[in-house]
Amino acid sequence: MSMRALNRVRGWRGRNRKLYARILVWQLAILALTSAIGFVLLAIAQRAQLDREYENQALAIARTTAAEPQIQHAMEYGGGGNVVQEIAQRIKNASRASYVVVFDLHGVRHSHPHPALIGQRDPGVTVDGQTHVGIDVGFTGISANGRAPLLSPSGKLLGQVSVGIPEKKVTGELWSELPSFGLYAGIALGVGVVAAYTLAHRLKRNTFGLELEDLAGLLQDREAMLHGIREGVVALDPHGRITVVNDEARRLLGLGTALGSRLDEALPDGRLRRALDGTLTGSDVTVLTDSHCLVVNRMPVTLHGHELGAVVTVRDRTELVGLLRELDSVRGLTDALRSQQHEFSNRMHTLAGLLELGEHDAAYEFAVESAGAEPLLAESVRDRIGNPLMVGLVMAKTTVAAERGVRLALTEDSELGEQPPHLDRLLTIVGNLVDNAVDAAASGGQGPPEVRLAVVEDPTRVTVRVADSGPGVPAVARDRIFEDGWSTRPDRGTARRGLGLALVHRLVQRHGGTIDVSEGPGAVFTVVLPQPHAADADEAGTDGTEELPRTRLAEKGAGW
Template identity: 65%
Template sequence: MARPGRSGDVLGASRARGWLHSGAARVGYPRGRRLSGRILVAQLVILVVTGAIGFTLLGLAQRAELDRAFEERAVAIASTAAAEPQIRQAMEQGAPAVPGGVVQTVAERVRAASGASYVVVIDLNRIRHSHPDAALIGQQVAEPLVVLDGRTHAGIDTGSTGRSANGRAPLYGPSGRLVGEVSAGIPETQVTSEVWRELPTLGLYAGLALAIGLATSVLLARRLKKITFGLELEEIAGLLQDREAMLHGIREGVIAFDPRERISVINKEAERLLGLTDQQVRGARLDDVLPDGRLRRVLTGTITGNDLTVLTDDHCLVVNRMPVALHGRELGWVVTVRDRTELVGMMRELDSMRGLTDALRAQQHEFSNRMHTLAGLLELGDYDSALDYAVDTAGAEPAFAESVRARIGHALVVGLIVAKATVAGERGVRLVLAEQSRLSEQPPHLRRLLTIVG
């Protein structure tokens, strides 16, 4: 199969560009930013928005993770204080809840060493035995004890020292009896500070993702520009309108094939001439929709040439197949199909008329010859021979015409046969109609019959 060359470059770059500019102007689309610029801006907006959302969600997730970490740290501080022997012994012995006591002293030492905002020791009566605010020592807490189940607990506390990550641990005396609860808290300012320290790292990741996305968007824009041959959206829209108007507004069938010989475009005229439908053939190969024969071989390029004639059951078609390339890249093939049925029929009728004219001319010539012969006999005075000749010639042709008319019902066919017999007689050939020949007054396919007889 021939490959497309310069002569087959049907859609030249400059010519295609001219078509598209005119199409875009005709549909009335305003020319804005280039397609690559639009894609880049859209992708950038999407990346920025998604990056901001992701950064926010990641920050919230990091904050929640830090909250859990500080709550666990508060639980560890409370457990450490609950394990102090001095606190355990004093609480089991029922030491008074007074500022400066043993419990207060040890709890403050633990608080200072751990960086907690408070370490509060509470007995089973919910009386505070230690607190950063000495005025609250000896007073009862409002909330119930949560460590009566013997397990540690963590959460967020909004007590007198402000919002903090809170951890609570059960307090057992030296005998192993539950004697109270230790509550430790880490101020929220520490958690917030830790979050702010993590934000630059998170921002770096978000910026890196944004840069990668931006580079990908640039590559995508360039790729799309290459695929669309540098055309803008308005030009593509104009091209589509022009193509639809051209395909369905012409009286020639058009079929387009992609490089893999699959049908990509077929217009209404081609559907009518080939007896196919767009839904049936779109994306299919001709081998799957047409039987083997001259028509399929011409359409697929197996039989090459210009203005190839193909006869189908209903049409006489003239087929041309041309390769299509743009910027040196092979795009496929375009096949045009023209219906020559009416023209061929008219040419056949013209041939029949020419045959009748030739027959009339032959009859006129034969009649002239007979008149000259008869005049010569009369001039020679051979009247008997002249009479015999006149009788013979007068009865021969009418008899043949009557025999044809008796078996052939249609007048046009009768006239054609008699005319052909006259032409044959002029050329020394005798035309005989077989005895079994019969034709009705309204024969089917009269035009084709006249063509064959002629």
């Protein structure tokens, strides 16, 4: 779609909202929110880290105090007294702790920042000889607390030393570090803003400035168009993967759930896949499948010099081609009837002239000879072929061949019953092969133009052999002669060449038969169809209905 068409779509929608601007605003809001959350989480983590550091610092002061010899001596022999309070106060002032408290084994304080509490028991203290850290809420406020056991020089447990560092020191250090955290968050936010703006600008360019409503409308229109048209549409990416396939394409090509698959994974190797992947070039490429006659067109898609893949359209022309061939067949029979009319008029004029000259005997002989030629030919065909439909086909082809100056002869070894099991397939095969042979014989070759037809039925198979006096099939063409669309002759009227032999080949293979062609001069096509088993008699009876469209399509052969 061109930019002008896209702008018209935007005008039809009547909206001018900036999708990229909305996306940018939302991205900035998300970035700001995540940056704030990250800043808060980082501050919380740093606060926990500082608490641990100050708790360990308090524990270190407590261990230093517990290792003081004077305190150990006073607690072991002197019962404490002012010595413990003085030394604990000195250590408190030197370390800037909020308190340094010495407890005995009963939890009685021997030092405290508030002298009134000395000598009183703290019920929340347990002297167990272990170190402890944590947050303590006491008379001096919230503190990072560390507790260490107090031991005598001999290792006897005397009590416990508890040291607290005021929480305001932790908070003060945290506040001193917050500006650097804010700087990091600001840098990350700035980088995110630049990235968001770049992404929004690129999104605007990739969507051609369309808004969300426009994109949704285009998607709905595309789906409605793809699944509403009567042509199959397949879109391929540059790597040959199927990105879009509508319902008609699934039906005609038998793709099924092929979305996302490569062509070589979805379709077997053949003319159809070569037409879809671009190996076969040109417009209106004719492809014959088991059920349809398709016309395939492939159009590469490029944007700003970049290859985006290709779009393939597939049209079903089965009925149209069949009708065109019926029309061409009717025209051929009409020409043959017109020729017979002229021939009949000439004979009547000759007969009238003989009678006028009084040559009654000569007139009688001429009349008998003219009246018996056609019935003799029909009787000769009926002696070898019992089915009236096949007799009618052979007689019609004989008349058409004679119009083109070609003699069509049924061989002496031909023999076909009244109800052959392959009747409809035989009508298709014989009609196409004879038409091709007449074309070849009429185009030149060695000797007089002639086509020889043999149809032989035995208990195991039915054999059809058609030989012509034409130039034969070139050796280089033997591998391609049964490909649909291949021909060495131009189209004839409304009938498109290159389909007749392909139809015969597919029909024979589908029913387990074989088809062979000899090298020139003069081509000999031999088709062998196996007789169906007795258990398949009912199935064979339905084959005629299944093949009727195929017979109608192939009745007038496409030529080589």
